Amino acid sequence: MSYAYLFKYIIIGDTGVGKSCLLLQFTDKRFQPVHDLTIGVEFGARLVSIETKPIKLQIWDTAGQEAFRSITRSYYRGAAGALLVYDITRRDTFNHLTTWLEDARQHSNSNMVIMLIGNKSDLEAKREVKKEEGEAFAREHGLVFMETSAKTSDNVEEAFINTAKEIYEKIQEGVFDINNEANGIKIGPQHSTGNSSIPGGNNRSNGNGCC
Amino acid sequence: MMPVLNTILDSVVDTIAPPTPAFENFIYHWEKFMVNYLEWTTDGQFSQTRIEETNVPGHLEIVQQILICEDQNEKIATNLCMEYVLKNDLFNMLAVIAEKEKLIGIRILVLKCMTNLISQLKNPVLAHQSFFVTIQRLINLCDSVLYNKQQQDQIHFLYMLCTLLNNQQNVSIMFFSNESNMCRLEEAKASTESSTFNRLNLLDCILTYINTKVCIIKDCTTNTDVYYKCCDCILLLTKFNDENVIDYISNETKLCSTLSEHFRNLFCALPTALDYNGLETIELNWRDDYNATYSNDVTKFFCWLNFIIEIIRDGQLKISYSLCESLRLLFFNKLFDTPEQISCSYVFLLKKIYRAADHTPLNYTINYWLRSELDNSYYDKQTPIDILIKLSSTTDDTFVFNILNFFIDVLHDSDKEVLDFIILQFINNRNYYERCTSGTWSDEEDEREKKLLSNGNNINTSRTLAPSSIDRIINRLLALIPQNLQSDQLHTFKDHITDVKNMYNDVLDKCTKFDWPSEALNSVKINDFDEGPFLRMIFKKISNIPNQNSSTTLQLKIILIFLSSLPHPYLHEYLLNSTLPLKRNVPSLYMILCQVLKELHKKILTFPNYNKELIQARKRILNSSSIKLLKEKNFEVIVFNNAVILEELCKELVAVLFVKYHHTNLANENI
Ligand SMILES: Nc1nc2c(ncn2[C@@H]2O[C@H](COP(=O)(O)OP(=O)(O)OP(=O)(O)O)[C@@H](O)[C@H]2O)c(=O)[nH]1
Ligand SMILES: [Mg+2]
Numbered sequence: 001m002s003y004a005y006l007f008k009y010i011i012i013g014d015t016g017v018g019k020s021c022l023l024l025q026f027t028d029k030r031f032q033p034v035h036d037l038t039i040g041v042e043f044g045a046r047l048v049s050i051e052t053k054p055i056k057l058q059i060w061d062t063a064g065q066e067a068f069r070s071i072t073r074s075y076y077r078g079a080a081g082a083l084l085v086y087d088i089t090r091r092d093t094f095n096h097l098t099t100w101l102e103d104a105r106q107h108s109n110s111n112m113v114i115m116l117i118g119n120k121s122d123l124e125a126k127r128e129v130k131k132e133e134g135e136a137f138a139r140e141h142g143l144v145f146m147e148t149s150a151k152t153s154d155n156v157e158e159a160f161i162n163t164a165k166e167i168y169e170k171i172q173e174g175v176f177d178i179n180n181e182a183n184g185i186k187i188g189p190q191h192s193t194g195n196s197s198i199p200g201g202n203n204r205s206n207g208n209g210c211c
Numbered sequence: 212m213m214p215v216l217n218t219i220l221d222s223v224v225d226t227i228a229p230p231t232p233a234f235e236n237f238i239y240h241w242e243k244f245m246v247n248y249l250e251w252t253t254d255g256q257f258s259q260t261r262i263e264e265t266n267v268p269g270h271l272e273i274v275q276q277i278l279i280c281e282d283q284n285e286k287i288a289t290n291l292c293m294e295y296v297l298k299n300d301l302f303n304m305l306a307v308i309a310e311k312e313k314l315i316g317i318r319i320l321v322l323k324c325m326t327n328l329i330s331q332l333k334n335p336v337l338a339h340q341s342f343f344v345t346i347q348r349l350i351n352l353c354d355s356v357l358y359n360k361q362q363q364d365q366i367h368f369l370y371m372l373c374t375l376l377n378n379q380q381n382v383s384i385m386f387f388s389n390e391s392n393m394c395r396l397e398e399a400k401a402s403t404e405s406s407t408f409n410r411l412n413l414l415d416c417i418l419t420y421i422n423t424k425v426c427i428i429k430d431c432t433t434n435t436d437v438y439y440k441c442c443d444c445i446l447l448l449t450k451f452n453d454e455n456v457i458d459y460i461s462n463e464t465k466l467c468s469t470l471s472e473h474f475r476n477l478f479c480a481l482p483t484a485l486d487y488n489g490l491e492t493i494e495l496n497w498r499d500d501y502n503a504t505y506s507n508d509v510t511k512f513f514c515w516l517n518f519i520i521e522i523i524r525d526g527q528l529k530i531s532y533s534l535c536e537s538l539r540l541l542f543f544n545k546l547f548d549t550p551e552q553i554s555c556s557y558v559f560l561l562k563k564i565y566r567a568a569d570h571t572p573l574n575y576t577i578n579y580w581l582r583s584e585l586d587n588s589y590y591d592k593q594t595p596i597d598i599l600i601k602l603s604s605t606t607d608d609t610f611v612f613n614i615l616n617f618f619i620d621v622l623h624d625s626d627k628e629v630l631d632f633i634i635l636q637f638i639n640n641r642n643y644y645e646r647c648t649s650g651t652w653s654d655e656e657d658e659r660e661k662k663l664l665s666n667g668n669n670i671n672t673s674r675t676l677a678p679s680s681i682d683r684i685i686n687r688l689l690a691l692i693p694q695n696l697q698s699d700q701l702h703t704f705k706d707h708i709t710d711v712k713n714m715y716n717d718v719l720d721k722c723t724k725f726d727w728p729s730e731a732l733n734s735v736k737i738n739d740f741d742e743g744p745f746l747r748m749i750f751k752k753i754s755n756i757p758n759q760n761s762s763t764t765l766q767l768k769i770i771l772i773f774l775s776s777l778p779h780p781y782l783h784e785y786l787l788n789s790t791l792p793l794k795r796n797v798p799s800l801y802m803i804l805c806q807v808l809k810e811l812h813k814k815i816l817t818f819p820n821y822n823k824e825l826i827q828a829r830k831r832i833l834n835s836s837s838i839k840l841l842k843e844k845n846f847e848v849i850v851f852n853n854a855v856i857l858e859e860l861c862k863e864l865v866a867v868l869f870v871k872y873h874h875t876n877l878a879n880e881n882i
Contacts, residue, residue: 040338040385043297058294067388067455070381071338 003047003056007167008184009160010075012100013085014093015064018119021150022085023061026160031151038063040071048161050168056188057164069103076107080176080184081115081163086134088118088147089126094133101141109183111175113166115144117159122149237277237292241301244270252313262316275324282332290334297336302345309352318352319361322368325349330371337375337382346372347386351411355419362420362437369417370440373447383451386413387459414464417444421473435501442497442518445470449526457527466530467537470519475542477512478560485509485556490563491838497521516567523571535576543580547598550589558599558613565620574624581621582632596633600744603752608760612841615766618745622773625721634774637743638781640734645792675731675780676872680790685868687789687801688861691808695822696815698829698855707859707866715776715870722778731780740797750798757810761832761852762840768860771800775867787868804857811854818847828855 011019020038024030027044042061047054060079062072076082084100086093097116104114118134131147138145144162148155170176171185178185247267251258262268281292296302302325309321325346329337336342350372353365376383411419420441448460460466495513519538523531546561547553568574584592603614621629677684689702742750749770756764775786784791789801815821828851832840843849 037390038340039390040340040343040382041336042340043294045294045298063390065390067384067390070384070453074338074379074381 003054003188005053005168005171005178005188006056006058006186007080007164008078009057009059009081009083009163010072010079011059011061011083011085012072012104013064013083013117014087014090014096014100017064017085017087017090017093018150019064019083019085020061022083022117022119022148022156022159023059025150025153025156026059029153031153037065040068041075046160048164050161050164053168054188055164055168057160059160073103073107076104076112077109078182078184079108079112080167081113082108083115083117083159083163084143085117085119086129087120088129088131088134089120089123091128094118094129094137097137111170111183113144113163113170115146115159115163115166116141118145118147119150121147121154122152233277233281234291234295237274237295240270240273240277244274245304248308248314248317256313258314260314262314262320265314267314267317268320271320271324275327278328279331282334293336297339297341300341302341303348306345306348309349319364322349322352322361322364326364326368326371329375337379338385343382343385350386350413350416354411354416366417366420366437366440366444369413370444372413373417373444376451377447380451380453380456383448383453383456387451387456387463389459389463412459412464414445414448414460414466417441417448418465418469421469438501439498446522446525449522449530452527457529460527461530461533467534468541470522470534471537471541474515474519474538475545477508477515478542480508481512481556481560482508483554483556485559490559494567513563516564520567520571520573523568523573528572531572535573538573539576539580543577543595544585547585547590547595548587553598553602555607555610555613558602558610558617562613562617562620565617565624569624575626578621578624578626578629582629594632596629597744600748603748608762608841612762612766612837615763615770616837619766619769619773622770625718627725630777633745634743635779635782637741637746638785639728639779640736640738641731641781642734642738642740643742643785643793643797644731644733645794646733646737675729675784675788676875677784677788677790678872680788681868681872684787684789685865688865688868691804691861692858693812696812696825696854696858698825698858702862704862704865704869707863708870711772711776711863711866711870714773715867715874718773718776719778719874727779729780731784740794742798746798750800750803753800753803753807756807756853756857757814757850760841760843761849761856762837762843764853764856765832765837765840768856768863771860772863772867775864776871778871783871787864804861808854808857811850811857814850815854821851824851825855828852832856832859 011023013019015037016035020036020042021032023042023044024032027046038061040063043059044061045056045058047056049055060075062068062075082104084097084104086097088094101114104112116134116138118129118131134147135145137143144166146155146159146162148159150156167176167185171178176183176185178187244267247265247270251260251265251267278292278296281290305321305325309318312318329346337346349368353369355362355365376386420437445466449466451457451460490509493513495510495517497514497518500510501514519534523534526534546557565574565577568577581595584594585598586592590598599614599617603611605611622633689704692702694702749767752759752763752767753771756767771786774782777783786800789799793799815825818824824847828848831848832852832855840852843852
C-alpha cells in the first residue's frame with residue numbers, strides 16, 4: 001500500500017474505443033465484452049514498480065461521448081499522464097485525434113505525458129487504420145505510441161507502465177515540480193511505513209462486532 | 212453517546228495530519244457504522260428504534276468528518292479514504308440504506324450526511340459514477356409528495372446540490388442527459404427493490420414542491436423557506452450554461468408545463484370580484500412580498516407572476532421561449548375557454564400580466580396570442596382581440612374601462628403585427644379615398660401635379676401631410692369649439708406641443724424599423740371600405756360620448772392621440788386630413804366629432820351658468836385620473852367633463868399635426 005509516488009492519469013478518446021476496457025484489464029485483468037457506456041468519470045488504481053520504486057497509478061477513465069466533454073476537460077488539470085485512445089477498426093476515432101489533442105493541450109499542464117494508443121489490435125481483419133499511420137501521427141505530435149488489445153491484454157501493461165516510466169524520467173530530470181499538485185504527482189506516505197497493518201481492499205464486512 | 216463521540220472526534224483531528232491513521236480510523240468507523248446498523252436491523256427487520264437512540268449517527272458523522280478533513284488537507288494527505296469510498300461504492304450502500312429506511316430516521320441522516328459532503332468537499336467527485344448514482348438515488352427520495360415531514364431537509368439537500376452544480380456547471384450534464392438517465396435505469400434494474408421508486412430528474416423533483424406548498428402554506432411557518440429554496444433552485448437551474456442541459460431542461464423536464472399549470476391554478480383560485488383599488492399599481496416581488504398582507508390568493512398569484520417573469524427574463528433564452536410557448540398553450544389559450552368566466556377582473560388581470568411581461572419574450576407571446584384565432588367550441592376562429600372588442604359593447608362601465616385600458620397598453624406597446632391586425636390592414640389599401648370626385652382636386656393630387664411641373668422641387672415634403680392645406684385642417688379642428696363654449700379662453704394647442712413632441716419621438720423610435728410607406732398611394736384594386744372592428748368600436752364610442760361616462764371619453768382621447776401620432780401615411784390622412792375626399796358612407800373622425808360636439812353643446816347651453824361650469828369641469832379634468840372619473844354619476848358633471856375632454860382632444864390633435872409637420876420639415880432642412 002505504501003508508495004514513493006502517486007501519478008494521476010486520465011484516459012481520453014471517442015466513445016467505444018475501449019478506454020474502460022483498458023482500465024479494467026490493467027487493474028482487474030478482466031475483459032468486458034459488452035459496451036458499458038461511461039457516464040461522467042470512473043476511476044481505478046494500481047501499484048506498479050518503476051526501477052524498484054513502488055508507484056501508485058490513480059487512473060481517471062472519462063466518458064467519450066460529446067455531451068460529457070465539459071466534464072472530461074475538468075480532469076485534465078492535475079493529470080501527469082494521459083492515454084489518448086483510438087480504435088484501429090474505426091477510422092473516425094483516428095480522425096478525431098487532433099481535436100482530442102487540442103483539448104488536452106489546452107486544459108492540461110504542459111509537461112503531461114501523452115501516450116497514443118491504437119486499441120483493438122486483436123481485430124486485425126477489421127483494421128481501418130494502419131499501424132504506420134498511428135506511428136506517424138505520434139511522431140508528428142511528439143507522443144509515445146503503442147497498439148494494444150484490451151481483449152487479449154496485449155501491450156496493456158506496457159502502455160500504462162511505459163507512461164509511468166516516462167513521467168518518472170521527467171521527475172529525475174527535474175522537469176516536473178513534484179510539489180505542485182497540479183502536475184498530477186504526489187509524494188507517497190512512505191515516511192510512516194511503520195504502519196503496515198492498514199486494512200484495505202474489500203475486507204470491511206468481516207469487521208468485529210461492537211457496542 | 213455524545214461525550215464518547217466528542218473524544219472520538221478529537222482523536223480524528225489529532226490523527227488527521229499523518230495520513231495513514233486517518234485511513235485506519237475511517238475504516239474503523241465505517242465498519243462500526245455498518246455493524247451497528249446491521250445489528251439494529253437483524254435479519255432485514257424494520258426496527259422500531261429511532262436512530263438517535265443508537266450509535267449509528269455517531270460513526271457516520273466521523274466517517275463524514277474524516278472525508279472532509281482529508282479533502283481539506285489534500286496537499287499533505289493523499290485522498291486514500293475517498294479512493295476507498297469510490298472503489299467500494301460506499302455511498303451507494305448509504306443510498307440503499309436510505310431507500311430501505313429500516314431504522315427510523317436513517318434516511319434523513321444519510322441525506323444530511325451527503326448534504327454536508329457535497330457542500331463542504333473542496334473537490335467533490337460528483338462526476339464519479341459511484342457518487343452521482345448515489346445522489347441520483349437520494350434525489351428520488353426527495354420528492355415532496357413522498358415525505359412531507361422532512362421537506363426542510365430534503366429541499367435543503369436539493370438546494371445545496373443545485374448550488375454546487377451552479378459552481379461546477381460542467382457536471383450538470385450528469386443530472387440532465389438521456390445518457391445518465393439510461394444509466395439510472397440500468398441501476399434500477401440491477402437493484403430490484405428500488406425499481407418501485409419514481410425516476411425523477413433533479414428539476415422534476417424540485418418541481419414537486421410547487422404544488423404541495425399551495426395546500427400547506429397556512430399551517431406551516433417553515434414553509435416559506437421551502438418555497439424560497441424551491442424557487443431559488445429553479446432559477447439556478449434555468450440559468451445553467453450548457454447547451455445539452457438547456458435542451459434537456461426545455462424538452463425532457465416538466466419545468467414549463469408545471470410552471471404554467473401552477474400559474475393557471477393560481478389564476479383560477481382568485482376571487483371573481485377583485486378589489487382593483489389596491490391592485491391597480493401593485494407590483495409584487497416573489498422574494499420580498501410572499502408574506503405581504505393582501506389576501507393570500509392574490510399575493511400568491513402576483514408573486515408567482517413575478518417569479519415566472521424572472522425566469523423568462525433571466526433564464527437561458529431557449530428555456531424562456533419554451534416557457535412562453537407553454538404559457539400560451541396552457542394559460543392564455545385557456546383564458547377564453549368558457550365565455551361566462553370572462554369578467555371585468557379577467558381583463559384587469561390580463562392587463563397586469565401584459566405589463567409585467569413588458570421587455571421580455573413573453574410580451575411577444577402575448578401579442579402573438581392576441582391576434583391568433585382561438586380553437587374552442589365557443590369562440591371558434593375568433594381572436595382574443597376580436598372577442599375583447601365585442602365585449603367592450605357591454606353597459607358595464609368598469610368592464611369597458613378595463614378593456615379600453617388594456618387596448619391602450621397594447622397600442623402603446625406598438626407591436627407591428629398587432630397594429631397591423633387591429634387597424635392598419637383595413638386602411639392601407641386606401642379604399643376610403645374617393646378617387647374621381649369630378650371637379651375638386653384634393654390637396655394631395657394638387658401637390659402631385661405641382662411636383663410634376665416643378666420637376667422634383669420640394670421632393671421631401673410628404674404629400675400625405677397635406678402641406679398646402681395644413682392651415683385649413685388645423686383651423687377646422689380648432690373651430691369645432693365655438694368661442695363661447697371654450698373652457699379656456701386662450702384656446703391654444705401650444706401647451707400640448709412639448710408632450711406631443713416627446714410622445715412622437717418615442718413612437719418614431721419604435722416604428723421606424725417597421726418599414727411603413729412614406730406616402731399614401733392608391734392601390735390598383737378598388738374595394739369597399741371597411742374600417743375594421745376596432746376603429747368601428749372607437750367611432751361608435753365617440754358618437755356615444757354624450758351618453759357615457761367621462762372616463763371612457765378620456766380613454767378615447769388617449770387612443771385617438773396615439774393613433775394619429777403614428778407615422779403611418781394612410782392612418783394619418785384618414786384620421787387627420789379633413790379635407791381629403793372620402794367615399795360615401797366612409798366614417799370620418801372629423802364629421803363624428805362635429806356631430807358629437809354639436810349635441811354636447813346643445814345640452815350645455817340648456818344649463819344656466821354654463822361658462823362657470825365649464826371652467827370648473829376643466830379644473831376637475833386636469834386633476835383626475837380616468838379611474839376617478841369612472842365613479843362620477845352626476846349627469847350634469849359628466850356632460851361638462853366630456854365637453855372639456857373633447858375640447859382638449861381637438862387641441863391635442865392640432866398639436867400632433869403641428870409636431871409631425873414640423874418634424875418632417877426640420878428633417879428636410881437637415882438633409
Ligand atoms: N475486440 C476487442 N474489443 C474491445 C477491445 N477493447 C474494447 N472492446 C470493446 O469495445 C466496446 C467499448 O469498450 P469500452 O471500454 O466500454 O469503451 P469506452 O472507450 O470506455 O467508451 P465510453 O465509456 O463511451 O467512452 C466494448 O464492447 C468492448 O468489449 C479490444 O481490445 N478488442
Ligand atoms: Mg468507458
